[in-house]
Amino acid sequence: MPVGFMGGTFDPIHVAHLIIAEHVLDRLDLSRVVFLPSARPPHKRDDEIAALSHRLEMVRLAIEDNPRFQVSDLEARRPDRSYTIDTIRRLRSEHADEGELHFIIGADSLAQFLTWKDPLDLLSECRFVVAPRPGVSFADADPRVLDRVILLDMPAFEISSSDVRERLRQGRSIRYLVPDEVRAYIGEKNLYS
Helix, strand or coil: CCEEEEEEECCCCCCHHHHHHHHHHHHHCCCCCEEEECCCCCCCCCHHCHHHHHHHHHHHHHCCCCCCCCECCCHHHCCCCCHHHHHHHHHHHCHHHHCCCEEEEEHHHHHHHCCCCCCCHHHHHCCCEEEEEEEEHHHHCCCCHHHCCCEEECCCCCCCCCHHHHHCCEEEEEEECCCCCHHHEEEEHCCCC
């Protein structure tokens, strides 16, 4: 059965990530969804994000009760910046016997897709699955990209990692925005305050 991969910073992972992954799992009849926290995203400075060890642990905590969700430390093993094209090529070689790869992104990423490294090559390496985001129209994407992706028909969630971090900085509750285990970990490690 085909497998799905969900890349992102996951700083922190929140319930919308989990809902989208579950929706894709069922909608595309995938064997599993593997979460790939980015080690060093090229569009973010290292001092802007929590340490990868924390982000990996938060993902592990968030998915531990779902046997069809996994987390990969593939990005942690890379010494350089994390480019999706390199990650996808590595995943294709590691999962060659599992059929077509599906890579899950948000509509905000789709709108910026042509700014990614080797974007048109990416489209030939795997199938992109795009979740809606509030305030972002699928129509904002380049037609060359739109013709080659799966657009999900599901609600757009008003939850973002940046909103979660801002709420924490303001001392506001993040209950129900992140799994309880993630909320406890953030408090224990004093992240984002």
